[in-house]
Amino acid sequence: MENIQRLAWTFLIIVMQCITRSAAAPFVAPAQAPLGPATTHYDFDVTVGKGAPDCFEKDVILVNGEYHKQIEVVQGNILEVTVYNNLPSTWPLVSEGISIHWHGFSMNGAEWYDGVGYLAQCPIQAGTNFTYRFQVNEQPGTYFWHGHAGNEKVDGFVGPLIVRPAGPEALTYDEEMVLFLSDNYHTSATALTFPLNRPFDAKKQTNETGGWDWVAVPQSITLNSHGFYGDCDLLAGTNTAIAPKCNVTTQWVPPGRSKFLPYSAVTNPGCKRENVTVEAGKTYRIRMINAGSLAYLSVCFADHNVTIVAADAYPTNPLTVPCVDINLGQRYDVLLKADRPVGNYWLSAVVVNATRTGSPAGYGVLRYAGANASMLPTDPIPQPESVAPWTFGTVSKITLPKEYLDPKTLPKGTILPFGQASLAPPNATKTLLVNLTQPLLPNGQLRWALNNVATFGTPTCAPTLDLLRRDPGLMARDANDTRLGKIPQDLAAKQMGNDFEVPMYLEDGSPAPAMPVAEKDFMLLIKGDVVDVIVQNLAANANGGDYRPGVGANRTAQEQHPFHMHGHHFWVLAYGLGHFDEATNSSSFNTVNPAFRDSFTIFKNGWTAIRFKADNPGVWILHCHTDWHLFMGQKMYFATSPELAQAPPADLPKCPATCMYNFGPFTPSFVQTRWGNTGYST
Ligand SMILES: [Cu+2]
Secondary structure, eight states, X not given: OHHHHHHHHHHHHHHHHHHHHOTTSOOOOOSSOOOOOOEEEEEEEEEEXXXXXXXXXXXXXXXXXXXXXXXXXXXXXEEEEEEEEOOOTTSOOSSSSBOOEEETOOOTTOGGGSOOBTTTBOOBOXXXXXXXXXXXXXXXXXXXXXXXXXXXXXXTOEEEEEEXXXXXXXXXXXXXXXXXXXXXXXXXXXXXXXXXGSOSSGGGOOTTTOOOOOOOSOSEEEETTBOOSSOGGGXXXXXXXXXXXXXXXXXXXXXXXOOOOOOOTTTOTTOOOOEXXXXXXXXXXXXXXXXXXXXXXXXXXXXXXEEEEEETTEEEEXXXXXXXXXXXXXXXXXXXXXXXXXXXXXXXXXXXXXOSTTOOOEEEEEEETTSOTTOOOSSOOOOGGGSOOOOHHHHHTOBOOGGXXXXXXXXXXXXXXXXXXXXXXXXXXXXXXXXXXOOBXXXXXXXXXXXXXXXXXXXXXSOHHHHHHHOTTXXXXXXXXXXXXXXXXXXXXXXXXXXXXXXXXXXXSOBSOSXXXXXXXXXXXXXXXXXXXXXXEOOOOOOSSOOSTTSSSOOOOOOOEEEEESSOOEEEEEEEESSOOHHHXXXXXXXXXXXXXXXXXXXXXXXXXXXXXOOSOEEEEEEESSHHHHHTTOEEEEEEOGGGSOOOOTXXXXXXXXXXXXXXXXXXXXXXXXXGGGGGOO
């Protein structure tokens, strides 16, 4: 079906080009009504099957029998995807079904199809179907689709999504390919998720609940959906430095889980390392996507530099680098020129700043046509510790090309925020400081919090967007169930008075909670607001109480967080170290040509400032794209003029009788009752 649509569209473009080129003959519009946009339709038959992405066989979620199915659509077309949830009812999920988020799409005017479970829709329950249908008014480029009701993405419900330009491609290259990066766990996502809800605080644990248990590092990194668990074949070479990679006992495996045996092409003939084949002399556009759940990756093509030309679909000034640091949820389009001698070169994806013993790396081969296909590269295999991570200087060089900053030179087909004449950033009208912490809740659960609020669950068993659309004052009145952010009048004074003060206020004017709570963090915005958000990293590994200085213990460790925002692209103004101080740090903001993205990293011991235009009525989530952090509450919502949202589509999925997202405590007996042994199957 989609191929026919593509053919028809291509034919139309050719005809249009012929017409516009024959300048001598005047073009007279036909008398009929103009054609509407073409529709690109996909059916997604969602099932569970056996897969072995890294040679270890496990249950995976498939779409039409495919793992990580790729889809494409032309800018301006209607994208229509009918999702048939044919997962067995015994398949354990942390939600009551599945949904799809179109990662990186702004969804302006399509607020009901953004796919966050319980926010804009209830999940698509087992045995039912739902059709996503919206016009793709998005920048041509590289995106991906993934489940967003629970953790179904981690089990494989994710794939590349490419938006083609309606006209000629702006970039010049000979061929293109997708490099779909992920990390792979041998245990089901839900079995990994259950223990995150159990009490971290030993005093709150019982024999029945057991204790909190971290998911630990993935078992492998996959390149284009396959990898090589253990990669013992590399031992056959002369480089003994990689020997520890085969010793999985060095991997941190939580108590009670298996230390699976490593695999090799000898013991598993089906094992395959990713080979990317290129022809000497050609230039390749490589669409890199990090769809993993934990691993921040540095991707290197040995002996080759690559040139970044787009970040999160929007063009960038060309930046030539030896390796690309790509965080969860991010995409980079790079150009690679095959200008080295014909041969085999390592294609490696190592974890950036790997600190956990046993973090795996993904290794593939960049193979020139004509090279010996049975040989591995003879160079030493790249080791994580030998790959230098990007500095703030590198990531700050990702900027907008100047033709995108001026209405007179703006390339055709550029998607702009509402009311903008170019991608030059407007001045901010509001500022929000978000403090990231990892508190313990009074019930002993360990959570991630934004301004001391760990967000999960829903107020009622209905889409939040529908509740707010009908009654925008609902959250404000329901102060016991939600926390409503307000903008401080004087952020600078707050900052100078106390680095740790939370400039976020509740509806009644009282400050945000001094002690951590499990609630919902909302910030109400008015359409047209231009909002600066400064996300401040604070110490993780809290061991009790809140994050105020002197309270609690063990506050030294910090983790990087890959944040992503729905419903918008935004300008990434600055990255900084230490505590953000408005008086000194806001002068470092790049307000001339900042990158226009939908993801940003909050580095360890640092802060990141973004600016977005609230041009899209609806409820939009800002969250960490580490799936495990998202589950543990690391998210908040921007509700932009919800009264302006459209009425929901009549066929929106019915809400289940009970809404179960992130319900607890996931004790073994609860899991046994709900799903039987499959809840813990590996
Ligand atoms: Cu995080």
